Amino acid sequence: MIVACPYCGNNAKFITSKEFYGKDYGTNLYSCRPCDAYVGTHGRSKTPLGTLANxxxxxxxxxxxxxxxxxxxxxxxxxxxxxxxxxxxxxxxxxxxxxxxxxxxxxxxxxxxxxxxxxxxx
Ligand SMILES: [Zn+2]
CATH class of the missing domain: 1.10.260 (434 Repressor (Amino-terminal Domain))
Structure with missing residues (x-):
């Protein structure tokens, strides 16, 4: 699934909560580091819970x-x-x-x- 960052328009990076937080919360995230924007997913799925937020x-x-x-x-x-x-x-x-x-x-x-x-x- 391709999720765009609403701030810069680039594609957000799909990463696990373990990669993002250093701890496994049983979820994934879409993240745009340069914009400090992210959104979590429904459990371990690829479905974002909403839009990326700074x-x-x-x-x-x-x-x-x-x-x-x-x-x-x-x-x-x-x-x-x-x-x-x-x-x-x-x-x-x-x-x-x-x-x-x-x-x-x-x-x-x-x-x-x-x-x-x-x-x-x-
Ligand atoms: Zn961005």
Whole structure:
């Protein structure tokens, strides 16, 4: 599978977690060293979990997950309902409604929706 780095456009390098971290986490990664960008895979597969992210986008996605995950972890809604909700408010098809695929602007937008939801319903 060929995965391009969204920052420089070059092909990302496919490496194991052992090569990347020096420790085997049972996953692989696509990495672009010059851009300090990477993304993990589903287990040992070659399927990336989203798009490559540099440091600031990784932080932003982490922050967004930290706000989003309690929506379904608290059982206010099911996990699939929560992702359906992302798809609706972000106006994205379900397969694109994942924080791992978002850029920073989309993370900001989702955070805003989460805040509004918290104010209205809970
Ligand atoms: Zn790059």
């Amino acid at each position: 440091r600031s986008l990784r932080e932003m996605r982490k922050r967004t997950h930290a706000s989003f995950d309690p929506l379904w972890k608290s059982r206010r809604m099911s996990r699939s309902e929560a992702y359906q909700w992302i798809s609706e408010v972000m106006q994205l098809p379900p397969e694109k409604a994942h924080i791992g695929m978002f850029n920073e602007k989309q993370c900001f937008e989702l955070l805003k929706h989460i805040r509004n939801l918290s104010l209205v319903h809970f």
